[in-house]
Amino acid sequence: MGNLTESLMEELNCETVFTIPIFGGIGVSESVVVTWIIMAVMVLVAFILTRNLRIDHISKRQAVAETIVTKLTGMVEDMTGPEGKRYVPYLTTVLVYIGLANIIGLFGFKSPTKDLNVTAALAIMSIVLVEGAGIYQRGVKKWLHKFTEPIAIVTPINILEVFTRPLSLCMRLFGNVLGSYVIMELLKIVVPIVVPAAFCLYFDIFDGLLQAYVFVFLTSLYIKEAIE
Amino acid sequence: MLRLDWNLLFTVINLLLLFVLMKIFLFKPVQKIIAARQAEADKQFDEAAAKQAEADGLKAQYAKSIASVEEEKSKAMQETMKKADAEYQRIVGDAESKAKQIKEDAAVEAENQKTQILKKAEKEIADMVVDAAVKVVGKNSGADVDSSLYNEFLDKAGDKQ
Numbered sequence: 468m469g470n471l472t473e474s475l476m477e478e479l480n481c482e483t484v485f486t487i488p489i490f491g492g493i494g495v496s497e498s499v500v501v502t503w504i505i506m507a508v509m510v511l512v513a514f515i516l517t518r519n520l521r522i523d524h525i526s527k528r529q530a531v532a533e534t535i536v537t538k539l540t541g542m543v544e545d546m547t548g549p550e551g552k553r554y555v556p557y558l559t560t561v562l563v564y565i566g567l568a569n570i571i572g573l574f575g576f577k578s579p580t581k582d583l584n585v586t587a588a589l590a591i592m593s594i595v596l597v598e599g600a601g602i603y604q605r606g607v608k609k610w611l612h613k614f615t616e617p618i619a620i621v622t623p624i625n626i627l628e629v630f631t632r633p634l635s636l637c638m639r640l641f642g643n644v645l646g647s648y649v650i651m652e653l654l655k656i657v658v659p660i661v662v663p664a665a666f667c668l669y670f671d672i673f674d675g676l677l678q679a680y681v682f683v684f685l686t687s688l689y690i691k692e693a694i695e
Numbered sequence: 696m697l698r699l700d701w702n703l704l705f706t707v708i709n710l711l712l713l714f715v716l717m718k719i720f721l722f723k724p725v726q727k728i729i730a731a732r733q734a735e736a737d738k739q740f741d742e743a744a745a746k747q748a749e750a751d752g753l754k755a756q757y758a759k760s761i762a763s764v765e766e767e768k769s770k771a772m773q774e775t776m777k778k779a780d781a782e783y784q785r786i787v788g789d790a791e792s793k794a795k796q797i798k799e800d801a802a803v804e805a806e807n808q809k810t811q812i813l814k815k816a817e818k819e820i821a822d823m824v825v826d827a828a829v830k831v832v833g834k835n836s837g838a839d840v841d842s843s844l845y846n847e848f849l850d851k852a853g854d855k856q
Contacts, residue, residue, distance in 0.1 A: 498702060561714075
C-alpha cells in the first residue's frame with residue numbers, strides 16, 4: 468500500500484518540467500507544458516480546418532469547421548443569452564480547452580486541470596470576465612449598486628460571492644478531475660481488467676466533458692446575471 | 696498539487712494567447728464566411744425580388760397596352776361604323792332627293808306636255824270652230840246655221856278623235 472500511495476502522489480504532483488533561470492529560477496510545471504500541447508493541437512486543427520473557405524461548393528473540411536463553430540457557439544450563446552454574444556468566443560475556447568484538458572489523460576499526458584494553478588487561473592479569469600462584463604455593460608455605478616440588491620443587508624454576502632464563485636468554480640473542476648483520477652487509479656488496482664474500461668468512459672470522458680460544460684455554463688450564468 | 700505559483704500566471708497568459716489564436720484562426724474566418732454567405736443569400740433574395748417586381752411591372756404594362764389596343768380597335772370599329780352609317784344615310788338621302796327631283800321633273804314635264812297638248816287642242820278646236828263657222832256661215836243662216844255648226848264641229852271633233 469505504501470508503494471501505491473507513493474505512486475499516486477507521484478502522479479498527482481505536477482512536476483516542474485524545466486526552470487526559467489530568472490528571479491532565482493521559475494519552475495514551469497507539467498500542466499503549462501501540456502497546455503501548450505493542447506494549444507498547439509487546437510490551433511493546428513483550427514488552421515487546417517479553415518484553409519480555403521468558400522461561400523458555396525464547400526469542402527467537407529469547411530463543413531466540419533462550420534459545424535463545430537456554429538454548434539459550439541450556439542450552445543454557449545444559448546447559455547449567455549443574446550446580450551452576452553461578445554463573450555461567446557472566449558467561453559467556447561475555454562469549453563474546448565477544459566474538455567481537451569480533461570480527456571488528454573487518455574493520451575498519456577497528465578491533465579492540466581489536475582493542477583490547481585490551471586483551475587485557479589481559469590476561475591480567476593472567469594470572475595474577472597464576469598465583473599468586467601458587469602462594469603462594461605452597466606457602468607461602475609450600477610455595477611456597485613448591484614451588490615445591494617435585492618436588499619442592502621445582503622451586501623456582504625454579495626461581496627463574498629465575488630470570491631466564493633471563482634473558488635467554487637476552481638475547486639469543483641479541480642476536485643472532480645482529481646477525484647475521478649484517484650478513483651480510477653484505485654479501481655485499476657482492485658479490478659485490473661474490463662471494469663476500469665467501463666468506468667473510464669464515465670470518469671475520464673463523460674465527467675471530463677461534463678465538467679467543462681458545467682464550468683462554462685456557470686460562467687455564462689454569472690455573466691448573464693451581471694449584464695442584465 | 697496544491698500549490699499556487701508562477702504557473703498560474705503562465706496559464707492565464709496561455710489561455711489569453713489561446714483565445715486570441717482561436718479567434719484569429721477559427722472564429723473570425725468561419726464567422727466571416729458565414730456572414731459572407733448570408734450576405735450572398737440576402738443579395739440573391741433581393742435580386743429575385745427585384746426581378747419579380749420588374750416582371751410584374753412588365754406584365755402590367757403588357758396588359759395595359761393590350762387593353763389600349765383593344766380599346767383602340769373598338770374605337771376604330773365604332774368610328775368606321777359611324778362613318779359607314781353616315782355614308783349610307785347620305786347615299787340614301789341623295790337617292791331619295793334625286794328620286795324626288797326626278798318625280799317632280801316628270802310631273803312638271805307632264806304638266807307642260809299636258810298644257811302644250813291642251814293648248815294645241817284648243818288651237819285646233821278654235822281653228823275647227825273657225826273653219827266650221829266659216830263653212831256654215833257660207834252656206835246657211837239662223838237655227839240651221841247653229842245646228843250645222845254644231846254638227847260640223849262634232850264631225851270634225853269626231854274625226855280628230
